[in-house]
Amino acid sequence: MEVEVVNMKGKVVRSVELPAAIFEAPVRKDLMHQALVYQQAGAHLGTHKTKGRGEVRGGGRKPWKQKGTGRARQGSTRSPQWRGGGKVHTPVPRDYSVKMPRQMRQAALRSALSAKLSDKAVVVVDRIALAKASTAAMLQALQAVAGSESALVVLSERNEIVERSTRNLTRAKTLRAGYLNMRDLFKYEKVVLALPALDQIREWLDPGRAE
Numbered sequence: 001m002e003v004e005v006v007n008m009k010g011k012v013v014r015s016v017e018l019p020a021a022i023f024e025a026p027v028r029k030d031l032m033h034q035a036l037v038y039q040q041a042g043a044h045l046g047t048h049k050t051k052g053r054g055e056v057r058g059g060g061r062k063p064w065k066q067k068g069t070g071r072a073r074q075g076s077t078r079s080p081q082w083r084g085g086g087k088v089h090t091p092v093p094r095d096y097s098v099k100m101p102r103q104m105r106q107a108a109l110r111s112a113l114s115a116k117l118s119d120k121a122v123v124v125v126d127r128i129a130l131a132k133a134s135t136a137a138m139l140q141a142l143q144a145v146a147g148s149e150s151a152l153v154v155l156s157e158r159n160e161i162v163e164r165s166t167r168n169l170t171r172a173k174t175l176r177a178g179y180l181n182m183r184d185l186f187k188y189e190k191v192v193l194a195l196p197a198l199d200q201i202r203e204w205l206d207p208g209r210a211e
Contacts, residue, residue, distance in 0.1 A: 005124045005195060010144035013126055016195065023117045023206050025110035033147035035102060035108035036182045044096035053078050053086030106205050112185045113205075116135075118145070121149075121190050128194045129151060130161050137164035142172055145192055152188035154180065177201050 001024060003015045018024075025045050053059070059078025067071055080088045116122050130137055141152050150171035155162065157176065167176045175184055177200040185191065193201075 003117075003122070003124055006145055007126055008128065008141040008144065016124060017200070018117070018122075018124075019202050019206055021135055021207055022110050022201065023114055023122070025107070025114045027115045027118070028107065028111045031104060031108045032111050032182060033104050036186065037098040038098055038105065039181055039183055042097045046094045046096045048091040049093055050090040052088070052090075053080060054068050055126055056084065056086045057153060059085070086100060098194045104208070105211070108182060109180060109185075110205055110207075113191070113201075116185065116191050117138050123190055124198070125192055126195050128155060128162055128192070129149055129159065133161050133164040133170045138162065138172075142169070142192065146190040149189035150187075151190045151192045152184050153192045153194075154197045154201075155194050156200055178204065180204075 001018050001020065002015050003018055004012045005016050007013050026105060026192075059076040059082075063074050063077050064071065075104075076082075078085045080086055081194070087156045111197070114120070120124075125145055128141075130141075142153070147152075151173075153166060153172060153174045155176050156175055157173075163174045166172050171188075173188065177197040180201065
């Protein structure tokens, strides 16, 4: 599909052919959901931990003799029913990640990009660059190319000036093409794609390319 390429002032400067294998792929909602779950599960640290009775300090001596006190039998002051005792059936460190083949993750990204393009939510910009770091200048540029909608700015490589200029914008985020992911594609309304990043996306996601 051929789309217009604009500059940072929103003026059309040329057109470019987007690869159909990536931007006109079948939209698989089930696959996109699975990829989002995969990403969120991988971000779940699973480091929560409480101590069982064998891990808490103290409790080595029997608090009172077994018989003759009139009180219930107790073997340790670190049993779960005691204040300061160990806990029962509580969280331990675990791995929450789930498995999803790389080919399926790539297919999910193709589905998401195709859905964005069909909704006219992909804007291709010939060059995203600023002379100096300026939040106001970046906001003005994004308003020119994406309007009032939130924007995911996809760059081909690290650009510290652009990244610093976008950092304080609550409705925008910069991302390098190699880190394209489902969560950010779902979160932001528009994808502002730098033209040089298109080659990286094609090399990564085109199923016809040899690996």
